[in-house]
Amino acid sequence: MFITLRVWGVVMSSHKLLLPPGSKALLMGNEAIARGAIEASVKVVSGYPGTPSSEVIMSLSEVANELGIYVEWATNERVGFEICLGASFAGIRSLCTMKAPGLNVASDSIVSAAYSGVEGGLTILVADDPGPHTTQTEQDSRWFAELSKLPMIEPSDPQEAKDFTKLAYELSERLKLPIILRTTTRVNHTVGNVSYGDVVKLNRVPKFVKDTQRYVRASMKGNLARHKWLNSQLGKAEGIANELGLNKVLYDGKVAIVTSGVVFNYVYESIRKLGIEDKVKIIKLGLTYPLPKKFLLNELSNSDKVLVIEELDPYLETKVRALVHSEGLGIEVLGKGSLGIPLEGELTPSIVAAALSKVFGKVVREVGVTEVKVPPRPPPMCAGCPHRLTYYALLKSIRKCGYDLSEVPIMGDIGCYALSYEPPYEAIWTEHAMGASIGLAIGLKVSGYDKPVIATIGDSTFYHAGIPALIEAIHKNIDILIVVLDNLTVAMTGHQSTPESEITETGRKGTPVPIESLVKDLKLKFFSIINPYNIDEAINTFVKALKIRGPKLVISRAPCALLVIREGRLIGNKRYIDHDLCKTCYLCITEVGCPAIHLIIKDGKKYPVINEELCVGCGHCDYVCPFNAIKEVGGDG
Amino acid sequence: MVKEYNVIIAGVGGQGGLTLSRVIAEAAFISGYEVRTGETLGMSQRYGSVVSYVRFGTEVKSPLPTYGSANALIGLEPLEAVRVLRYLNKEVTIGVVNAEPIPPVLSALSVVKKWGSYTYPDVNELINIIRSNVKELYVVKGYEILKRFKASRSLNILLLGVYAAHPSNPLSSKAYEEAIKRVLRRDVELNLKVFNEGLRIGKEILKL
Numbered sequence: 001m002f003i004t005l006r007v008w009g010v011v012m013s014s015h016k017l018l019l020p021p022g023s024k025a026l027l028m029g030n031e032a033i034a035r036g037a038i039e040a041s042v043k044v045v046s047g048y049p050g051t052p053s054s055e056v057i058m059s060l061s062e063v064a065n066e067l068g069i070y071v072e073w074a075t076n077e078r079v080g081f082e083i084c085l086g087a088s089f090a091g092i093r094s095l096c097t098m099k100a101p102g103l104n105v106a107s108d109s110i111v112s113a114a115y116s117g118v119e120g121g122l123t124i125l126v127a128d129d130p131g132p133h134t135t136q137t138e139q140d141s142r143w144f145a146e147l148s149k150l151p152m153i154e155p156s157d158p159q160e161a162k163d164f165t166k167l168a169y170e171l172s173e174r175l176k177l178p179i180i181l182r183t184t185t186r187v188n189h190t191v192g193n194v195s196y197g198d199v200v201k202l203n204r205v206p207k208f209v210k211d212t213q214r215y216v217r218a219s220m221k222g223n224l225a226r227h228k229w230l231n232s233q234l235g236k237a238e239g240i241a242n243e244l245g246l247n248k249v250l251y252d253g254k255v256a257i258v259t260s261g262v263v264f265n266y267v268y269e270s271i272r273k274l275g276i277e278d279k280v281k282i283i284k285l286g287l288t289y290p291l292p293k294k295f296l297l298n299e300l301s302n303s304d305k306v307l308v309i310e311e312l313d314p315y316l317e318t319k320v321r322a323l324v325h326s327e328g329l330g331i332e333v334l335g336k337g338s339l340g341i342p343l344e345g346e347l348t349p350s351i352v353a354a355a356l357s358k359v360f361g362k363v364v365r366e367v368g369v370t371e372v373k374v375p376p377r378p379p380p381m382c383a384g385c386p387h388r389l390t391y392y393a394l395l396k397s398i399r400k401c402g403y404d405l406s407e408v409p410i411m412g413d414i415g416c417y418a419l420s421y422e423p424p425y426e427a428i429w430t431e432h433a434m435g436a437s438i439g440l441a442i443g444l445k446v447s448g449y450d451k452p453v454i455a456t457i458g459d460s461t462f463y464h465a466g467i468p469a470l471i472e473a474i475h476k477n478i479d480i481l482i483v484v485l486d487n488l489t490v491a492m493t494g495h496q497s498t499p500e501s502e503i504t505e506t507g508r509k510g511t512p513v514p515i516e517s518l519v520k521d522l523k524l525k526f527f528s529i530i531n532p533y534n535i536d537e538a539i540n541t542f543v544k545a546l547k548i549r550g551p552k553l554v555i556s557r558a559p560c561a562l563l564v565i566r567e568g569r570l571i572g573n574k575r576y577i578d579h580d581l582c583k584t585c586y587l588c589i590t591e592v593g594c595p596a597i598h599l600i601i602k603d604g605k606k607y608p609v610i611n612e613e614l615c616v617g618c619g620h621c622d623y624v625c626p627f628n629a630i631k632e633v634g635g636d637g
Numbered sequence: 638m639v640k641e642y643n644v645i646i647a648g649v650g651g652q653g654g655l656t657l658s659r660v661i662a663e664a665a666f667i668s669g670y671e672v673r674t675g676e677t678l679g680m681s682q683r684y685g686s687v688v689s690y691v692r693f694g695t696e697v698k699s700p701l702p703t704y705g706s707a708n709a710l711i712g713l714e715p716l717e718a719v720r721v722l723r724y725l726n727k728e729v730t731i732g733v734v735n736a737e738p739i740p741p742v743l744s745a746l747s748v749v750k751k752w753g754s755y756t757y758p759d760v761n762e763l764i765n766i767i768r769s770n771v772k773e774l775y776v777v778k779g780y781e782i783l784k785r786f787k788a789s790r791s792l793n794i795l796l797l798g799v800y801a802a803h804p805s806n807p808l809s810s811k812a813y814e815e816a817i818k819r820v821l822r823r824d825v826e827l828n829l830k831v832f833n834e835g836l837r838i839g840k841e842i843l844k845l
Contacts, residue, residue, distance in 0.1 A: 026666045133677065157673075157698065190700035191662050191674040265699040272696060349703045372766055374719050375755035377741040379650065379685030423743065423752050562683070586748045595684045598740040598757075599748065606748065613789055 015063045019196055027194045029187045030055035032158040033125060035194065036165025037095045038067065040121065041202040044087035045071040046080035048464065049493035050099030051134040052188035053127035057097055057505065058494065064506040073496055073505050076434070076464040077102035081109050081124065088118035088178070089215070090206035093169055097125040100139040101433065105465070110178070111148045115226040116215050117176040117233070120204065121169030124150075125181045127188050130311045130346035134185075136414070136433065138344060140312040145180050145289035149230055151237045152180040152289040153246055156264040158192035164286065166197065167244045174240050175233045182288070184311065186262040186346065238292040246286030247295050253279040255359070256303040258296070258320055259310060260285040266352035267309055273353065274362045291319045297327060305332040307339060307359065311347045334359070378422055383596040384571050384616035386558035387417040387485050389532035391427040392591070392620065393556075394454065394483065397542030407451045409444060411437035413466075415458035416492045416560075417485050424593040428456065435465025441480045442473055452481065452546050459486040460498045462515060473551045474522050481526075481545050482553045484515055487560040495563060515555055525550030532556045533571060535623050561616055572617035573632035579607050581629035588621035588630065597621060638670070639807050641694040643702040646793075647721045648713030649739045651683040653793035656820065657711065658689035660797065663816035664808045665693035675700030684742070686717055709806065710771060711796050713779075714739050715763040722770050730771040733800045733839075735779040735792060736760055775799055775842055782838070783831065788824070791831040798835015802843060810836060 016025050017035050027035060033056045037045065045060055047053070057071060064071035070087075074080030077098040084094035098106065103126045110124065126144075129135035145152035151171060155164040161183065168179040213222040241247060250268070257280055259267050264284045271280055283299050285292060300306060306324065308317040317335035324333055336343055339355040357364045381388045391410075398408045412418050412428030413436065420427040430440055437455040444453050457466050462484050473480055490496040497505045499513040516529060526545045530538045538556065545552045564571055577588070579602065588608050589597055596614035599606045610621070612633065622630040644661055648654035658674045665672045670693035677688045690702055704723045712718025712734035725732070744757040768774045777799060779792045788795075794817065800806060801813055810832075817828050 026662055026672060157700075186675060186700050189676060191659065191672065192700075193666065193671055262700065266701075269696070269699050348701055349699050353703060372719055372722060374716050374758060374763075375741055375744055377649065377684075377686045377716070378743070379683075380742040382683050423746050424749070589745045590749050593742050593746065595742050598745050608745070 015066070017059060017063050018066065021196050021198045023196045025194055025196070026191055027158050027162070028055060028191045029158045029161045029183065029189060031059045032162040032194050033165045033181070034060045035196065036162040037123075038063070039162070039197050039199050040093055040166045040169040041200045042093045042095045042169070043069050044084055044092055044094040045069065045097070046074045046083040046094070047097030047125070048074055048077045048080055048102055049490045049496040050102050050127070051493050052129060052185040053097045053099045053125060054493045054496065055188070056095075056125060058496070061506045071506050075499060077106040078109055081106040084122055085109065085113050085118070085178070087206070088120040088122040089116075090120065090208045091204050092120040092206050093122070093202070094120060095123050095125065098127070100126060100128045100135060100141050101137070103141055103144055105434065107144070107148070110150070112217055113178050114149045114230050115217065115223060117229075118172060118178055119176070121172035122178040123165060123168040123172060123181050124178055125183065128182065128184045128312075130184055136431070138312055140315060141180075141182055142288055142315045143313070145182070149234060150178055150180050150289075151175065151234070151241075151287065152182050153241070153286050154182050154261045154288050155187055155286070156261050156284070157187065158190060158194050160286075161187055162194050163197070164246070166200075167246065170244060171237070171240055175237060177230075177233055184262055184346070190262070234290050237287065237290050238294060241287035241292060242295055247292050248284045248286065249299055250282040250284065251277050251280050253277070253281050254302070254304040255279055256281045256283055256300055256306045258283045258285065258306060258308045258316055260288050260316065261311070263309055263311055263347055263352065266347060266349040267356070269349055270353040270356050274357055274360060276356070276360050276362070279360060285316070288316065291323065293323055296320070296323060300324070300329060300331065303331055305334065308333065308335040309339065309341060309352060309355065313343065379419060380422060380593060380595050381416065381419050382561055383594050383614045384561035384564070384618035385416070386487055386532045386556070386561065387420065388593070389535060389538065389618065389620055390456075390483065390485050390556040391417070391420045391425050393532065393535060393538035394456070394542055395425060395427060396539045397546060398452075400539065400543050401452075401546045403451060409441075409453050411441045411453070411455045413437040413455075413457040413461045415461055415485075417456060417458055422593070424590050434461055435469060438466055438469035438473060438480070438482055441482075442469065442476070442478045445478050445480055446476075452479075454481045454483060456483045456485060459484060459488065459500060459515065460490040463499050463513075467518065470519070470553070474524065478551055479549045480551060481542075482551070484553065484555045486515060486555050486557040488557070489560050489563060491560045491562070495560065519553055524553050526552035527554070529555045529557055532558050533618060535620070561618070565616055570617040572619050573635060574612055574615040574617045575610055575619070575622055575630050576612065576633055577608055577610055578629050578631055581627050582607055583627050583629070584608075585626065587624045587626065591624040592620050594621060639694045640696045641692065642708050642807055643706050643724075644691040644709045644711065645702070645707045645721050645724045646689040646691070646711045646713070647717040648687055649717060650678065650685045650687045652687075652713040652739075653790065654687045654689050654713055657793035657797060658691045659820045660794070660813065660816045661691045661808075662693070663820050664812040665691070667812045667815055668808050670694060671697050673697055673700045686720060688721055709800060710734070710767075711800055712767065713792055713796065715760055715767070716741075716757065718767050719763050722766070725770045726772075727770060728772060731800070731803050731805055732767060732771040732774040733796050734764065734767055734774065734776055735796060736764060736776050737778055737780050775839070777838065782834065786827065786831055786834065788827050788831050791824070791828050794828045794831045795835045798832040799839040799842070801832075802836050802839025
């Protein structure tokens with residue numbers, strides 16, 4: 001990330017996001033958004049980690065101190081948005097980042113922000129995940145722009161990710177509205193060439209002017225007035241967007257293709273490969289809410305037909321159809337159904353090429369590759385992952401209390417530990433939304449379910465949305481066991497800091513907010529902190545907890561194994577399997593499910609072996625082996 | 638300058654496929670190309686299937702290639718290389734594949750009846766499947782070679798070296814070396830040594 005450059009003969013070290021205007025660099029879409037924010041002189045950046053949005057804050061945090069700007073993760077997206085909005089009320093430019101489900105978390109506040117508007121520009125980065133690659137739903141957040149009445153812009157590649165981010169602040173300040181910068185995984189995570197622009201010079205002093213009609217939503221008359229204001233602002237969005245060059249047209253053929261975002265690239269390359277540049281006109285929308293009607297009408301006026309090619313829902317298609325109909329253009333609109341473009345999953349260049357070749361009667365050269373069925377490789381919990389041991393102890397304790405695993409639901413939550421749904425544990429019964437494990441467990445109990453119910457939730461998820469549900473469980477005396485799987489980081493999205501961290505994301509000294517400090521004065525019927533690597537202690541603690549009625553909480557705490565390795569440490573001594581003692585009972589496989597253990601064939605028999613490279617010495621396999629066949633490497637056997 | 642060149646990198650999370658895609662992208666960028674990378678990865682930090690796409694050339698805009706358009710396949714793990722067959726092209730693709738398997742957890746669990754259908758296939762069978770779907774295939778036992786260098790984390794760079802030796806590869810070794818220096822944060826010297834060992838092996842196989 002750090003490269004050396006020569007300026008005026010002096011060698012100085014500088015971050016690639018801080019190269020001078022006119023520089024060219026290879027940036028990931030999210031790094032490009034970060035550079036765009038730097039060029040726009042953004043001073044406050046907040047958000048919550050979520051793939052594929054996290055690298056914006058991660059890369060900005062590397063230069064925050066040098067730039068003297070505030071870049072930190074917030075407890076959740078809503079808090080992050082409100083931090084940004086507060087800065088914007090004071091005239092300071094801010095950026096809030098989140099993945100699509102995070103938009104739902106922040107939505108209460110965002111919808112009201114359309115009525116108050118902003119002073120300093122505010123951009124909300126929302127990263128959707130068609131595929132989906134790493135998200136619980138394929139939410140198409142374009143509809144949210146319409147719901148919240150906030151302008152939405154969509155870049156198609158890293159260069160535009162940077163340019164549009166910068167332009168978003170001009171649009172935002174001219175309309176006095178927050179702007180939604182909507183991306184998809186293939187924009188956020190694509191690396192591409194980016195040319196740098198100037199950094200806007202702003203010397204703003206935060207100044208908050210009292211204006212109750214604008215900022216206090218208590219007056220219904222005031223709210224009505226602000227709604228009228230909002231609608232009139234939206235009416236100006238297209239004009240400014242066109243002036244800023246957000247909507248573009250390529251080629252001048254008779255068949256119009258309306259598209260936006262990363263799909264534009266698939267359309268562009270397909271058209272070049274099919275050699276139909278003279279037949280089409282690509283209308284690439286950068287502003288996708290409100291629909292740039294004048295721009296579209298002007299471009300469609302001499303078209304024979306319109307194809308709308310987009311990912312997920314027929315959002316643009318619905319709007320283009322309505323426009324063509326209401327303006328009586330009398331031209332055919334082809335979209336999802338007629339082009340054979342799926343409503344689910346992400347689009348690919350192959351899907352787009354197939355759709356276009358059908359319309360233009362071209363044949364795409366089929367490459368005759370047959371798919372071969374091979375074993376799937378679902379991501380498991382890592383070797384030595386503390387979560388694996390927590391679930392192991394939970395499942396053991398349920399059995400020890402005399403229950404069948406099929407009668408004690410374990411609610412899961414969002415995080416690495418959700419991978420426990422895979423064999424061999426098949427532990428969690430639900431993974432729903434951030435913090436939902438506790439609420440769902442309460443619901444099951446109050447419905448009259450008479451067996452124990454367990455909610456398992458990660459540390460960051462607990463801070464994010466678990467606390468209100470915990471309060472509910474305690475206040476209503478609900479008989480559930482809540483287990484906080486505390487690995488001291490937001491692991492799944494790339495090890496971001498949590499409120500428990502002593503150092504914040506930009507390296508500031510933070511005041512840790514340990515989970516126990518939040519619950520110590522609450523009337524829990526049972527509370528304990530365990531180390532999941534002490535397996536017997538963990539099982540005994542869970543057994544005790546399951547036998548007590550009422551709200552119970554156990555913190556199972558050990559740092560993410562990947563962080564331990566990163567520090568050059570191990571959890572314990574690495575292990576190997578002594579095949580002279582191994583009776584091939586395979587418990588080290590079926591009770592553990594560790595990616596460091598695999599099978600080899602020796603003397604016609606399948607033996608488990610430990611990949612010494614991958615083993616981090618958690619000792620779990622050693623613990624379950626009934627024949628003492630698993631030994632410590634370098635031990636005395 | 639080539640119009641379009643597509644590299645597919647297939648491996649297991651933690652093997653360095655993503656880093657390799659950045660190295661090749663940076664080498665193409667240094668060489669003056671328009672570059673795009675894309676990736677398909679699971680939710681975990683490690684051990685899931687990871688596919689990276691690097692595209693460069695004067696006509697490149699999309700982060701994803703079309704099926705059957707791979708000029709090069711770098712397979713860090715044989716099973717994962719078979720998983721990306723639809724991108725390969727018998728008339729075009731040059732493949733470099735590491736023959737040492739990393740069995741998925743599900744394969745070990747095949748000792749239990751209810752999870753029994755995921756036995757890891759025979760490696761030679763996998764290699765043969767790949768071979769019949771590419772123009773040329775080079776098979777190495779990367780981790781074994783890397784033991785000599787105490788560089789078990791550099792499989793990605795070793796395979797890059799082998800691939801870089803092939804005359805159809807449009808980028809120079811100097812560009813790759815510069816890219817390794819820019820992209821890798823750790824062990825740059827060691828990785829340059831590994832890259833050159835890869836080049837040597839590649840040239841030896843090709844009898845250059």
